[in-house]
Amino acid sequence: MAHKFDPSHCWKLDNPDRRRIIPPEETLRKLGLRAGDVFVDIGCGIGYFTIPALHIVGLAGKVLGLDTSERMLNELSARATEDELHRLTLISTDEYSLGVKLESATFAFMANVLHEIDDRERFIGEVRSILVPEGKLAVIDWVKKENDFGPPREHRLEQVYVEQLLLENGFQVTGSWPMGDDFYAIVAMRDSDTSS
DSSP states (O other): OOOOOOOGGGGGGSOHHHHSSSOOHHHHHHTTTTOOOOOEEOOOTTTHHHHHHHHTTTTTTTEEEESSHHHHHHHHHHOOOHHHHHEEEEEOOOOTBBOOTTTTEEEEEESSSSGGSSSSHHHHHHHHHHHHEEEEEEEEEEEESSSSSSGGGGGGGHHHHHHHHHTTTTTEEEEEEEEEETTTEEEEEEOOOOOO
């Protein structure tokens, strides 16, 4: 069974170290998020990336925050300004049924989520189904090593495994790079085959 983050520890998701290693707005821009994108933050948590995404996509874009935890969605709502909350669409979701219209997103994103999923092929298939053909998927996850914070090593995913998983499930990997010593980022594009 995959290791799940405990929502009662949501205070850990925003701290000076994380902001130094993975500054949210700068990271999203590097991953390729642009004005006008329809951005879906899968496992949005407290909105660490969700709220900054609003400022990148602008009024022509759209931001959806998805989480299986009502506690996380409530925390996100409390952190957002009234204007930000008005522009956000928050969805309480299941792991394998995201509740987003098929082929409606131009950019799907997940940070430290994939290692928590048991049936990863099914999950990636669901993510693919909400993306437009040639839409983008960005994944940030933990480097597979021992550490005194984050999930246990045995629950972390090798970067090469994640890239292969994407390739085998309808994506082309277009870029990847380390983020500090503890994380990696992968950007992939949904293939143009319109069959989901």
